[in-house]
Amino acid sequence: MPKMLMTGNAAVGEAAIRAGCQSYYGYPITPQNELTEYMAANLGRRPGCAFVQAESEIAAINMVYGASVAGVRTMTSSSSPGISLKQEGISYLAACQLPAVIVNMSRGGPGLGSISAAQSDYFQSTRGGGHGDYRTIVLGPGSVQELADLTHHAFELTDKYLIPVIILGDGMLGQMMEPVEFSHEAPEVPPVRQDALRGAKGRPSRFVRTFTSNPPDLEEVNWSLFRRYQLLQKNEVMWENYMTEDARLIVTAFGIAARIAKGAIKQARANGLKIGMFRPITLWPFPGEQLKALSKKTKFFLDFEMNMGQMIEDVKLSLEGAGDVSFHGRPGGVIPTPSEVLRVITRIYYQKGLS
Amino acid sequence: MLIKTVFAGFGGQGVLSMGLNLAQAAMIEGKYVTYLPAYGAEVRGGTANCTVSVSDEEIASPVASSPSYIIAMNHPSMLRFQNQLQSGGIFFLNSTLIKDPVNRGDIDLVNVPVNAVAEELGNIKSANMVMLGAFIKKSNLVRFDSLIDGLSVTLKGKQKLIDINRKALAAGYELA
Numbered sequence: 001m002p003k004m005l006m007t008g009n010a011a012v013g014e015a016a017i018r019a020g021c022q023s024y025y026g027y028p029i030t031p032q033n034e035l036t037e038y039m040a041a042n043l044g045r046r047p048g049c050a051f052v053q054a055e056s057e058i059a060a061i062n063m064v065y066g067a068s069v070a071g072v073r074t075m076t077s078s079s080s081p082g083i084s085l086k087q088e089g090i091s092y093l094a095a096c097q098l099p100a101v102i103v104n105m106s107r108g109g110p111g112l113g114s115i116s117a118a119q120s121d122y123f124q125s126t127r128g129g130g131h132g133d134y135r136t137i138v139l140g141p142g143s144v145q146e147l148a149d150l151t152h153h154a155f156e157l158t159d160k161y162l163i164p165v166i167i168l169g170d171g172m173l174g175q176m177m178e179p180v181e182f183s184h185e186a187p188e189v190p191p192v193r194q195d196a197l198r199g200a201k202g203r204p205s206r207f208v209r210t211f212t213s214n215p216p217d218l219e220e221v222n223w224s225l226f227r228r229y230q231l232l233q234k235n236e237v238m239w240e241n242y243m244t245e246d247a248r249l250i251v252t253a254f255g256i257a258a259r260i261a262k263g264a265i266k267q268a269r270a271n272g273l274k275i276g277m278f279r280p281i282t283l284w285p286f287p288g289e290q291l292k293a294l295s296k297k298t299k300f301f302l303d304f305e306m307n308m309g310q311m312i313e314d315v316k317l318s319l320e321g322a323g324d325v326s327f328h329g330r331p332g333g334v335i336p337t338p339s340e341v342l343r344v345i346t347r348i349y350y351q352k353g354l355s
Numbered sequence: 356m357l358i359k360t361v362f363a364g365f366g367g368q369g370v371l372s373m374g375l376n377l378a379q380a381a382m383i384e385g386k387y388v389t390y391l392p393a394y395g396a397e398v399r400g401g402t403a404n405c406t407v408s409v410s411d412e413e414i415a416s417p418v419a420s421s422p423s424y425i426i427a428m429n430h431p432s433m434l435r436f437q438n439q440l441q442s443g444g445i446f447f448l449n450s451t452l453i454k455d456p457v458n459r460g461d462i463d464l465v466n467v468p469v470n471a472v473a474e475e476l477g478n479i480k481s482a483n484m485v486m487l488g489a490f491i492k493k494s495n496l497v498r499f500d501s502l503i504d505g506l507s508v509t510l511k512g513k514q515k516l517i518d519i520n521r522k523a524l525a526a527g528y529e530l531a
Contacts, residue, residue, distance in 0.1 A: 003382060005375075005378055005379050005382050005388075005390070005508075172391065172417070175391075175392055176389055176390060176391045176392070176417050177375070177378060177389070177390035177391075177392075178388065178389050178390070178417075179382045179387075179388060259415055259416050259417065260415075260416045260418060262415035262416065263415035263416030263418075264416075265415075266415055335418055336418075337416075337418050337419075337420040338415070338416045338418065338420055339420035339421070340420075
């Protein structure tokens with residue numbers, strides 16, 4: 001298949017359809033409207049598929065809940081303020097162990113914030129987000145191609161572990177265009193989960209519920225979830241090491257911030273500075289061991305985020321005191337340029353005596 | 356080699372579609388490309404711009420700190436972007452709408468009266484393609500033929516529009 005020039009939003013939509021996603025429920029919000037638009041044009045007309053523009057974000061996530069109970073692959077998307085509204089539903093999905101893919105093309109916050117790209121939803125995404133002792137799988141793509149690839153992966157993961165997956169993009173990734181290739185064709189018969197509730201003729205009845213009146217039974221549910229979280233931490237972490245071999249200073253960054261940092265690092269390398277980058281791709285489970293391994297080579301890290309420092313907590317937890325972690329961040333939807341990051345990198349490199 | 360270009364103007368001038376057509380042509384040539392639009396809750400007449408990065412290796416940042424080329428389709432865009440242009444870069448100006456001088460001596464200027472040319476061609480809306488044609492001639496960023504091939508993707512199925520745009524691209528290309 002030839003490469004296509006697509007926005008990140010459209011690429012997520014196309015990848016979802018090719019992953020056998022049968023239903024999408026959404027409510028408009030900038031900067032993810034192109035995804036809702038794409039699904040309206042391309043998913044709704046497929047036989048057996050459903051597109052609904054819901055009356056609110058809360059309605060949309062509960063439609064996802066219903067579709068997931070019925071066993072089909074299902075997705076919703078929004079941007080930061082809308083994702084906050086969905087948290088109750090996500091907590092319920094987690095409790096009932098229902099697969100779903102939730103896309104957050106995040107924007108500046110808090111509150112209604114700005115419509116420009118930001119990464120201030122890292123905490124919300126990686127700490128569960130709603131009430132209760134649960135986690136979601138969080139994927140942090142860094143390009144349009146990766147958005148497409150990780151969307152497919154998200155549907156596989158959520159079905160395998162019965163845990164909702166958050167794709168944490170941002171307004172820039174959603175709206176920018178890059179060439180993209182899709183490695184899968186849409187299945188002729190979309191997958192339906194075996195444990196779905198679609199009529200109990202000829203078998204004992206089943207039920208899905210989020211309330212458990214007996215605490216020991218609920219504890220059992222939590223243990224079951226946590227066993228899977230441990231499996232995820234063991235088997236599903238994804239990360240990228242970029243020029244870390246001889247690096248004296250390693251930048252830690254995810255998503256679009258990592259793209260911007262890469263531009264700065266290329267320039268820093270051209271200036272003779274030994275800089276590398278560690279980019280987590282799964283933000284939860286966080287690739288902590290892989291980061292810790294790098295502290296054998298250098299003690300100096302610079303965490304760069306488009307917020308006031310959220311992933312830095314996971315960076316420090318992972319390093320367990322084995323690294324000196326500096327920070328640079330721009331909140332509110334301000335897009336830093338590579339030359340700004342280069343100035344910070346250069347200053348820290350010399351301040352720490354790494355030259 | 357990484358080349359970043361910023362297209363700027365007011366909403367409705369086809370600034371984003373200039374960038375999109377350049378990106379499409381670069382992709383047809385097998386180059387790495389990113390297209391980053393900047394528009395918000397804006398209206399016709401508001402500002403719009405986009406950054407297109409073209410390279411023969413993987414593109415790190417889609418954001419441009421100091422672009423090699425800037426295309427300003429109106430006066431506010433000229434004022435806003437004139438200081439960002441790389442030293443030695445080329446500033447393309449829509450000279451039908453921009454009369455004031457640029458305050459820099461270390462860059463090249465290309466003045467193209469694109470509105471006037473487009474009006475002569477019979478469609479003022481094709482002024483953006485006149486500019487894109489002129490831009491390609493001067494910058495050599497992609498081949499003219501790739502731009503024409505790209506039109507059939509970006510304007511798929513709209514043969515009448517493809518013809519109008521092709522004419523405008525050719526007029527701009529000849530002019531520069």
